[in-house]
Amino acid sequence: MSSTASDLKKILGKGKVIDDPAIVKLYSKEPSGMEGEGAIAVVFPESVEDVRRIIRYAYETSTPVYPQGSSTSLAGSAVPFERGIVISMERMKKIHEVNLVDGVAIVDPGIRIDDLNVELARYGYMFPVDPASSSVATVGGAINSGAGGMRGAKYGTMRDWVLGLELVLADEDATLLRVGCKTVKCRQGYDLTRLIVGSEGTLGIVTKATLRITPLPEQVVYILAFYDKLEDLAQTVVDLKASRITPLIAEFMEARTVELAKKLANVEIDAEGHMLLVGVDVYREAAERMLRLLEETARKNNAKKVYKAWSTEEAEEKGLFAIRRNLFTSQVYYTRQRLGKENVHVLIEDIVVPPSRLVEAVKRLDEITRKYGFTLILGGHIGDGNLHPAVGYDPEDEEEKKRVHDWYMEVMKLALELGGSMSAEHGIGVMKKEGLRMEAEALGSPKMLDLMRGIKQVFDPKGILNPGKVV
Amino acid sequence: MQSNGAEALRAYIRAETSKCMFCGFCEALCPTLYHGPHRGYGPRGRVNLARLIARGEASFTSDVVESMYSCLLCKACHLKCPGGIDIVGVVRATRSLYVLSQEVSA
Amino acid sequence: MVLNVREILLLMAEETEKNGIPLPINPRVITEWAEGLGLPEKGDTLLYTGGLYQLMPYINALVKYLEVLESRPSGGFLLKAARKLGLTGLAGAIAKPDRREVEYSHKVLRAIVKLLQSAGVEFAYNPSADGYSGVLLYDMGLDNVFRRHAVRVYESLKKAGARRIITIDPHTTFIMEKVYPEYVKGFDIEVVNYLRLLREKGYKPSGNGGRVVIHDPCLYARELGIIEEPRKLLADAGYEILEPRRSGRMTYCCGGPVESIAPRLSRKIASMRARELSEKGRRVVTLCPICLANLSRAGEKLEINDISLYLSGEA
Ligand SMILES: Cc1cc2nc3c(=O)[nH]c(=O)nc-3n(C[C@H](O)[C@H](O)[C@H](O)COP(=O)(O)OP(=O)(O)OC[C@H]3O[C@@H](n4cnc5c(N)ncnc54)[C@H](O)[C@@H]3O)c2cc1C
Ligand code: SF4
Ligand code: SF4
Numbered sequence: 001m002s003s004t005a006s007d008l009k010k011i012l013g014k015g016k017v018i019d020d021p022a023i024v025k026l027y028s029k030e031p032s033g034m035e036g037e038g039a040i041a042v043v044f045p046e047s048v049e050d051v052r053r054i055i056r057y058a059y060e061t062s063t064p065v066y067p068q069g070s071s072t073s074l075a076g077s078a079v080p081f082e083r084g085i086v087i088s089m090e091r092m093k094k095i096h097e098v099n100l101v102d103g104v105a106i107v108d109p110g111i112r113i114d115d116l117n118v119e120l121a122r123y124g125y126m127f128p129v130d131p132a133s134s135s136v137a138t139v140g141g142a143i144n145s146g147a148g149g150m151r152g153a154k155y156g157t158m159r160d161w162v163l164g165l166e167l168v169l170a171d172e173d174a175t176l177l178r179v180g181c182k183t184v185k186c187r188q189g190y191d192l193t194r195l196i197v198g199s200e201g202t203l204g205i206v207t208k209a210t211l212r213i214t215p216l217p218e219q220v221v222y223i224l225a226f227y228d229k230l231e232d233l234a235q236t237v238v239d240l241k242a243s244r245i246t247p248l249i250a251e252f253m254e255a256r257t258v259e260l261a262k263k264l265a266n267v268e269i270d271a272e273g274h275m276l277l278v279g280v281d282v283y284r285e286a287a288e289r290m291l292r293l294l295e296e297t298a299r300k301n302n303a304k305k306v307y308k309a310w311s312t313e314e315a316e317e318k319g320l321f322a323i324r325r326n327l328f329t330s331q332v333y334y335t336r337q338r339l340g341k342e343n344v345h346v347l348i349e350d351i352v353v354p355p356s357r358l359v360e361a362v363k364r365l366d367e368i369t370r371k372y373g374f375t376l377i378l379g380g381h382i383g384d385g386n387l388h389p390a391v392g393y394d395p396e397d398e399e400e401k402k403r404v405h406d407w408y409m410e411v412m413k414l415a416l417e418l419g420g421s422m423s424a425e426h427g428i429g430v431m432k433k434e435g436l437r438m439e440a441e442a443l444g445s446p447k448m449l450d451l452m453r454g455i456k457q458v459f460d461p462k463g464i465l466n467p468g469k470v471v
Numbered sequence: 472m473q474s475n476g477a478e479a480l481r482a483y484i485r486a487e488t489s490k491c492m493f494c495g496f497c498e499a500l501c502p503t504l505y506h507g508p509h510r511g512y513g514p515r516g517r518v519n520l521a522r523l524i525a526r527g528e529a530s531f532t533s534d535v536v537e538s539m540y541s542c543l544l545c546k547a548c549h550l551k552c553p554g555g556i557d558i559v560g561v562v563r564a565t566r567s568l569y570v571l572s573q574e575v576s577a
Numbered sequence: 578m579v580l581n582v583r584e585i586l587l588l589m590a591e592e593t594e595k596n597g598i599p600l601p602i603n604p605r606v607i608t609e610w611a612e613g614l615g616l617p618e619k620g621d622t623l624l625y626t627g628g629l630y631q632l633m634p635y636i637n638a639l640v641k642y643l644e645v646l647e648s649r650p651s652g653g654f655l656l657k658a659a660r661k662l663g664l665t666g667l668a669g670a671i672a673k674p675d676r677r678e679v680e681y682s683h684k685v686l687r688a689i690v691k692l693l694q695s696a697g698v699e700f701a702y703n704p705s706a707d708g709y710s711g712v713l714l715y716d717m718g719l720d721n722v723f724r725r726h727a728v729r730v731y732e733s734l735k736k737a738g739a740r741r742i743i744t745i746d747p748h749t750t751f752i753m754e755k756v757y758p759e760y761v762k763g764f765d766i767e768v769v770n771y772l773r774l775l776r777e778k779g780y781k782p783s784g785n786g787g788r789v790v791i792h793d794p795c796l797y798a799r800e801l802g803i804i805e806e807p808r809k810l811l812a813d814a815g816y817e818i819l820e821p822r823r824s825g826r827m828t829y830c831c832g833g834p835v836e837s838i839a840p841r842l843s844r845k846i847a848s849m850r851a852r853e854l855s856e857k858g859r860r861v862v863t864l865c866p867i868c869l870a871n872l873s874r875a876g877e878k879l880e881i882n883d884i885s886l887y888l889s890g891e892a
Contacts, residue, residue, distance in 0.1 A: 018509060022520055022529035023538075026510045029519070031493045044509065072495050114499060118822075135499035135551070318473070329553040331491065343489040493780040502830050506845040540582045540838045543846075544716055545830035566718025573583055 004063060004085065005041040011053050016044045027086040032074045032431065033345040033395060039066070039080040043179040046093045048168065048176065048207045049398070054087060055174035055205065064464050065170075067201040069110065069141025072133045074383040075349055075429030077145060077200040077469050084464075089140050089204065095119055096208070104163060104182055105213050109140025109206045125213045131425070132328070140206045146198025147426035150249045153383025154281075157425060159197045163213045167196060167204035170460045182210055197453070200427050201466040203459040217281030220248055220317045223294045225303040226258075226273040234359045235273045236301040237382055240278070243293065250383035251277040251324050254362060257377045259335050261326040267319030270305055277324055279315070324379065328390065331377040333394025338375070345395045347404055348388055349411050352419035355385040364414055365389050372407040386424040409434065427468045436471070477571050480564045484525035487561050491518050491552040497548035497558065503541050511538035514548035514558045521565040531569050539565050585837060592720045597629070597726070598637055598709050601668045607631045608704035609681040614690065620701030620779055623734065624690070625742035627710040627749030628681045631868045634674035635872055636837065642670040644840040651722045682866070683825035688885040689745050689771060690768060696780035698743070706737035713751065715756060716834065724760050731761045741767040743774060745885075747796035747865045754801070772806045772864075772884075782888040787886065790858045791818050792850070792872065793828035794865040807864055807884055816886050819857040833867035844874060851875035859890075 005019035018024065019041040025205065027042045029035045035410040046053045058065045079348030080086055089110040097106040100123055107116060112125065114403065120126050130149035131137055143165070148157035155161070160162040164180030178187060180193035196203055227233040237250055253261065255275040262271040276298070282290045291308055298306050309315035329345065335344040355359045369376035369391060380387035389411060393400045412422035412435040422435035439447045452471045459465075474527045497514035498504050504513030511520060511534060520538050523529035549558060581680050589599035596604050607628040616624075693700060694731035708730060713724035736741065748797040755766040775782070789811065797803035804825050811818055823829040834844030854861050861881040863869040873881050 015508065017536065020532050020534040022523050023509060023511050023516075023534050025529070026516045026519055029493050031495070042509070070495050070498070071493075090510070091508075112499065130553060133494070133496070136495040210544075332554065342486060346492070373493060500829075501825075502846045502849070503835070503842060506842055506849070512842075536582050537839075540717075541835055541842060543795070543832065543834040544828045545834070546799045547795070547830065549799070549829075550826065558747060563716070563718060566716075567720045568718075569582075570586065570718045570720065573586070 002040050004061070007061075008041060008043055008054070008085070009055065011057055012043060012045070012050055013089060016046065016050065018042045023221075024054060024086070027068060027088060028080055030071050030073050030079055031428075032076050034076040034079045034368040034430070036081040037081040038082045038084055039063070039086045040083060042088055044088050046091045048166070050350055051087070051168045051205050051207055051283070052174040052176065052296050054085070055168050056172075058085065058464050059170055059172055059174065060463060062462055062464060064467050065205075066466055067140070067144070067205050069138030069144075069393065070112070070133075070136045070458060072141070073145055073427065073429060074350070075145070075423070075427040076431045077427050077429030077466070078141070079430070081430075081468055084467075089138060092207065093138075098125070098213070100125065100274050102182060103184075103213055107139055107209055107210050107211060109143070109209060112140050113139060113142060114139055118330055119464060120213055121216065126216045127161065127211055127213055129158055129161055133365070139209055139211070141274065143197055143206055143209060144201050145427040146425065148381075148384075149180060150251060152386060152425075153250055154246050154248050157212075159194050162193060162197050162214055163195055164207060164210035165196055165206055166208035167206050169204050170462065170465045176207075177204065178239050180210065184212065198427065200429060200469050202456060202470050203465065205465075209303040217248065219287050219310070220281050220312050220315075221273060221283050221287050221291045221294065222277065222279045222309040222312075222320055223275045223291070223298055224269070224320045225278075226271060226305045227276065227301070228256075228273050229302065230274050230359050230362055232262040232301045232303070233276050234382070236298050236303070237278075237355070239297050239301065243297070245290075245293075247383055248281045249277065249279040250381065252380055252382040253324060253327065254376070254378040256375070257327065257330065257379060258323060260377065261323045261330040264326045264330055264333060265319065265322035267322045269307060269319055269323065271323055271463065273304060275323060276303075277320065279312075297445050316403075322328075327377065327379040327388070328334065331390045331392045332423075334375060338392070339394050341394070343395065344392050346390055346392045347408060348390045348426075350386070350388060350424050350426040351411060351415035351420055351422055352384070352386045352424035353415055353418040355382070357418040357420070358382060358387075361414065361418055361420075362386060365411065368410050368414065369392060369407065372403050372410075374404075374407060384424075412438060426444045430469060433470070475569075476569060480568050481525040481570075482500060482563055484521050484564050484568075487556055488518050489523035490523065490556050491515070491522070492554060493519070494553065496551045496553060500547035500551060502545065502547070503543060507541065511535070512541055514552070517542055517562050518558055521561045524565055524568065531572060536569060539569065582727055582838060586717055586719060588700060589717065593709075593711070593714060593722055593726055595758040597729070599713050600632070600633070600639065600671055602635055602648060602671060604708065605707065606635065606679075608707055611702050611704060614702075616688070616690065616702040618703045619697065619738065621738055621740040622698075622700045623706060623739040623742050624693070624700050624702045625734070625739075625744055625749070625753070626707055627645060627684060627712070627744060627746065629710075629712070629746045629749055630685055632709065633682060633866045633870045634678035635671050637874070638671050638674045638677060639648055640836045640840050640843075640874075643837060644844075647840050651761050654784070658713055659728070684891070685866075685883045685885050686745075688889040688891055691883060691889055692775060692780070692782065693771060695782075696775050696778040698774060698778060700743055706733045706739060708733070710749045710752050712752050715752060727757055727760050729798075731757065731764060731766070733833045741769060743769055743771050747769050747794045747801065750865070751796045751800055770801070770803060772803060772810065775810060776806045780810075782810055782814040784811070784816055784887050784890050785892070786815040787860065788817045788819055788858055789860045789862050790821055791824065791862045792821065792831070792854055792864075792868055793824055794863070794868050795828060795830050797864060798826050798828045807862070810888055811862065811884070814890075816887065821854050821857050823853065831868040831871040833871035836867075836871060843871065847871045847875035848877070851877035851879060855879055
């Protein structure tokens with residue numbers, strides 16, 4: 001046993017420290033395919049005091065710590081690369097308070113988003129940020145990766161829903177810091193709460209969060225429409241905006257991707273062409289009018305096929321979401337077929353462009369991907385301009401890995417060229433550090449990185465918090 | 472999955488677990504993970520520990536044995552795995568490997 | 578969190594090789610329920626109980642004992658000693674199950690027999706061909722012990738002339754239908770679950786009515802697709818069915834399968850599920866003896882009964 005592990009066992013008690021190398025490996029990996037060799041032990045704090053004990057020890061011994069939720073990050077942000085301790089927040093998963101009058105929920109960082117929503121649904125409320133990984137992703141992880149989701153166009157991302165935070169700082173005393181308010185309006189000098197959102201565990205360990213919550217919509221109506229021309233699909237969204245509608249979700253999938261995904265989806269939907277899924281939340285009385293408007297707008301823009309649903313349940317039943325849900329899986333299956341092996345990786349990009357440039361972005365993405373000899377799987381949140389182009393590759397083929405990397409860089413460049421950003425919701429981690437530099441330069445603001453490094457230095461003078469990530 | 476000796480078991484586990492993307496979607500419905508002490512008590516953990524065992528990169532330490540033997544074989548995880556991995560099959564095969572390694576059924 | 582797995586496996590393996598049951602008890606406990614019922618012993622359709630209902634009281638007694646062991650640091654060691662000595666603690670604890678539980682299991686089995694008879698199913702019960710199916714051995718990875726055991730079970734079924742067997746719980750149904758054919762060369766016995774059979778016969782049971790919460794067992798719901806049958810039968814018997822938050826294919830395990838390896842974990846899972854069920858109502862229907870035992874152990878104020886008792890108007 002390493003002395004670090006035995007020290008930690010003395011400090012925390014045996015049950016909260018694991019140094020079995022096999023179990024430690026379970027905390028050294030991510031779905032991005034990245035894996036680190038640095039972790040000596042995993043610790044499982046059960047209280048703020050536990051976290052502070054760990055941080056005091058880490059500070060004293062200058063041992064790096066890697067906070068983790070469910071490690072579903074796609075950017076390499078949760079992986080322990082240097083020798084250090086993984087802090088898994090999974091045991092801190094209580095809901096402390098749900099306050100409907102104030103519209104807030106106060107929760108531990110380790111609770112998973114869907115589990116929180118099950119509880120909130122009892123009151124007819126929800127936490128609206130819904131990354132596709134919401135069944136696994138923790139609140140703490142989502143805060144720290146600045147996550148977004150399908151409802152981004154209407155509800156924004158984590159930064160719009162975190163009102164206040166409690167965190168442990170990496171200083172000598174392991175200071176407990178509370179920032180932000182319990183109210184939406186809050187002018188507490190510099191906005192430190194938002195600084196922590198998206199900081200990827202590099203500025204402090206989040207131990208509690210005050211989240212905004214919102215009522216569940218009374219009803220949501222949906223259409224699923226298919227188009228020959230991408231322009232027509234985009235125009236549908238433009239027309240909806242002109243009709244002063246802000247959809248709850250507006251998801252899009254490119255035609256070839258639809259073809260691949262429909263094979264897996266196993267639904268009776270005649271899916272052909274580019275796909276648009278729109279859901280609008282309405283009061284019951286308005287449902288019929290809204291559904292009619294959605295269908296007419298789609299048809300007017302040459303949609304070939306339009307499926308409708310009166311509620312989320314009906315949409316589920318009819319399989320309206322099934323094709324969209326197979327976006328990621330279809331790339332996996334496709335790549336397995338292409339390479340004739342099971343062990344494949346899929347790289348999911350995460351760029352955002354102004355919605356007005358979407359059509360152009362899709363065309364250019366297709367060209368770029370072809371140039372590198374990959375098949376593009378493309379879907380995204382058309383409402384907010386967030387695109388997730390993905391390619392599959394062989395992780396054991398060095399040449400292919402290099403090609404993927406070049407593709408990745410060029411996709412980020414494209415986003416910048418179109419006035420967008422290289423990361424919409426997945427974060428920087430280690431995979432997009434180059435991208436961040438590129439973006440700072442494109443904005444003519446390399447100073448941005450100096451400021452960030454300065455902030456990091458103030459928060460984490462010894463550089464022990466998730467080292468090597470972001471900047 | 473019938474065991475035809477340790478090598479066949481290992482080959483099966485390797486093939487099945489190589490499909491794992493580490494997405495964790497399987498974890499959401501797992502009763503033992505929710506109440507258990509760490510990720511090894513969930514399907515993602517079990518699949519990846521089995522993988523390490525089958526590749527000879529881990530041994531049957533008490534933590535690994537606990538992970539495998541605390542599984543309910545309830546298949547809730549199967550409902551969510553995008554890789555279509557036979558998680559319960561993997562757990563059973565790993566248990567069989569353990570039994571062989573302990574000569575319990577000699 | 579978990580007991581000494583190796584010791585438990587050894588116990589199961591040794592006992593099964595000795596007397597066909599993974600516990601140190603007399604095999605007669607599996608067949609005594611049928612004594613005096615006057616069921617025919619010969620026929621090509623046999624009722625094969627697999628012994629799970631009958632064993633539950635003994636397993637419950639064992640679990641109580643193990644829970645005590647688990648709370649002590651020396652639990653693993655004591656278990657080893659108990660297995661070696663055979664007599665002390667372990668065997669003594671198991672030998673004294675709760676009589677009420679034993680009687681309850683007999684009541685369930687007799688209710689099932691009555692249902693089959695009322696539905697006009699022709700079947701026989703041959704005590705020498707009934708016995709433990711070996712489910713636990715298979716689940717625990719004791720492949721070789723299981724294989725030998727399964728062959729013995731198959732041979733005695735064949736000797737009794739079985740062409741078709743009727744199974745009554747999810748675990749036995751699963752193992753006979755899906756696993757035996759894989760492990761036993763030339764396995765040629767048709768397996769039919771009694772709930773399916775009752776539906777096939779178009780049988781309309783009559784019960785006492787009222788609202789009941791249904792708890793789907795994992796294997797019926799996800800492995801065997803037996804979801805609609807119990808609901809139709811209950812509805813026909815006059816019950817209004819309440820669905821818990823997680824039901825059908827999405828059902829939530831009762832925690833039972835790890836009761837003898839990780840009793841405390843098992844209890845936590847059962848409590849969570851029992852709470853979820855209680856949100857919908859107090860009267861709960863189970864379709865598996867393990868679910869019944871484990872949910873009952875959870876201590877919520879629930880009135881839990883096997884489906885057969887609801888369908889025969891005894892609950
Ligand atoms: C299939 C798939 C689909 C996805 N879809 C989306 C999507 O639609 N939208 C989206 O935004 N993301 C998506 N993601 C990415 C990822 O799931 C999210 O970013 C998620 O919010 C991460 O949560 P986590 O609990 O797994 O955090 P982790 O991966 O464990 O951690 C993420 C970061 O937060 C830090 N961290 C975690 N907890 C704490 C804490 N308590 N204090 C301080 N730092 C902490 C970690 O150090 C790390 O830097 C997807 C991932 C997968 C695999
Ligand atoms: S089968 Fe095992 S791993 Fe899968 S959900 Fe059930 S307990 Fe968890
Ligand atoms: S859902 Fe499947 S692919 Fe994802 S982590 Fe679990 S086992 Fe692996």
